Amino acid sequence: MTTTSKFLKNYFFGTFLIFSFTSVNAGLNSFTNLVFIDDWLIERKIDLTINETKCRASIPSHANWFGARVRLGPNNELIKPIWISVKADQIIDSKLTKIKEILDNCRSGLLFLPENQ
Secondary structure: OOHHHHHHHHHHHHHHHHHHOOOOOOOEOOOEEEEEEOOEEEEEEEEOOOOEEEEEEEEOOOOOOHHHOEEEOOOOOEEOOOOOOOOHHHOOHHHHHHHHHHHHHHHOOOOOOOOOO
């Protein structure tokens, strides 16, 4: 084995080893994006302190911060800040029912597999 190939082998192995120890944002104790369903973003957080899975849904096009978005509350109620205008098709009952079902599925356990959306 040549010196160059030995160096490359060690370099790639070292790089792999370093990246295998870096942290991954996996929704543990903070919300992470899961999936977009139509205009709605589904996010998930696994709270290790109380061993609970939390999921939320919002339309992110209106604000960076979750509290300033059209969203579904903890009891799946529609929360729409008065200063935000939305397209009627974004909050029709059939779409909201679909989003609520996906949130229930998301909250039901550790494994979340959205059906064909």
